[in-house]
Amino acid sequence: MKDNSQEIFPLVDEEGRVIGSVTRGECHNGSRLLHPVVHLHVFNARGEVYLQKRPEWKDIQPGKWDTSVGGHIDYGETPELALVREAREELGITDFTPERVGQYVFEGLREREFVYVHRTSYDGPINPSAEELDGGRFWTLDEIRVAIGQNILTPNFESEFQRFFL
Numbered sequence: 001m002k003d004n005s006q007e008i009f010p011l012v013d014e015e016g017r018v019i020g021s022v023t024r025g026e027c028h029n030g031s032r033l034l035h036p037v038v039h040l041h042v043f044n045a046r047g048e049v050y051l052q053k054r055p056e057w058k059d060i061q062p063g064k065w066d067t068s069v070g071g072h073i074d075y076g077e078t079p080e081l082a083l084v085r086e087a088r089e090e091l092g093i094t095d096f097t098p099e100r101v102g103q104y105v106f107e108g109l110r111e112r113e114f115v116y117v118h119r120t121s122y123d124g125p126i127n128p129s130a131e132e133l134d135g136g137r138f139w140t141l142d143e144i145r146v147a148i149g150q151n152i153l154t155p156n157f158e159s160e161f162q163r164f165f166l
Contacts, residue, residue, distance in 0.1 A: 008075040009035040014105060016114050021075050028059050028111050035072065036114040038083040039160065040098060042068035042091070042122050048138040049165075050126060052090065054154070055134045060111065061154040065147070067161075068136075069093075079116040091136070092127035096120045101164050106156050113156075117164055141166070 005025030010018045012034050027035045042050040050068040054061055071086035073079060080098075087093040098118040106113045128136045139147075145166070148158050 007072070009072050010075050012036050012114050014114075016103065016116075024072070030110050032107070032110070032112045034105065034112045034114055036079065036116065037070060037072050038079050038086060038116045039067045039118065040069035040083055040087055041117075041119045041161070041165065042093070042096075042126075043119060044123050044138055045121070046138075048140050049144070049161075050091070050136055050138050051144075051153075051157070052128060052136040053134040055132070060108070061156075063134075064154045065139075065152055066154045066157050073116075083116070083118060090129050090132055092129070093122065093124065095124065096122050104160075104163070106159070108156065115156075115160065117160060119165075 005023060007024040008021050009024060009027055011020035011022045013019050014034070016036060022033050022035060027033050051065045052068060054064050054066050056062045069087045069090050071082060071090070073082040083098055087096065098120050100116065100118050102117045104115055106115050144161060147153050148162070
């Protein structure tokens with residue numbers, strides 16, 4: 001499996017306003033073109049957070065543990081619709097109430113993302129997509145603290161989780 005390098009993403013400015021369109025390949029080739037993504041942190045009643053495991057075939061951060069739900073916003077799509085779509089596609093979650101907790105620009109080695117950060121409390125069934133993920137599980141906050149800086153979690157997740165939740 002492989003990411004579709006021709007998929008069309010919105011190109012945004014530092015405020016998140018759409019200023020054009022660009023392909024996934026152009027965004028992830030080191031150009032650092034700013035494009036929007038949604039993240040959802042799924043907490044259960046025990047205060048644990050679900051992390052997904054990125055498959056080895058991903059073009060960015062393969063094999064690492066990452067935000068519960070994360071995905072690109074399609075060109076012409078709102079962040080809210082993208083969040084619902086990604087939660088359904090990645091974890092099979094359809095009945096949840098997201099709360100936006102912030103937004104920021106993430107700068108990685110090969111890309112820049114305008115990130116819309118959300119959280120939800122959820123104790124229903126989670127069915128990780130076998131096509132998009134290598135599974136997932138709930139982590140305690142202590143497990144996350146120990147894993148930070150150990151090359152287990154994505155740098156984006158580490159910085160975001162520390163900023164908004166630790």
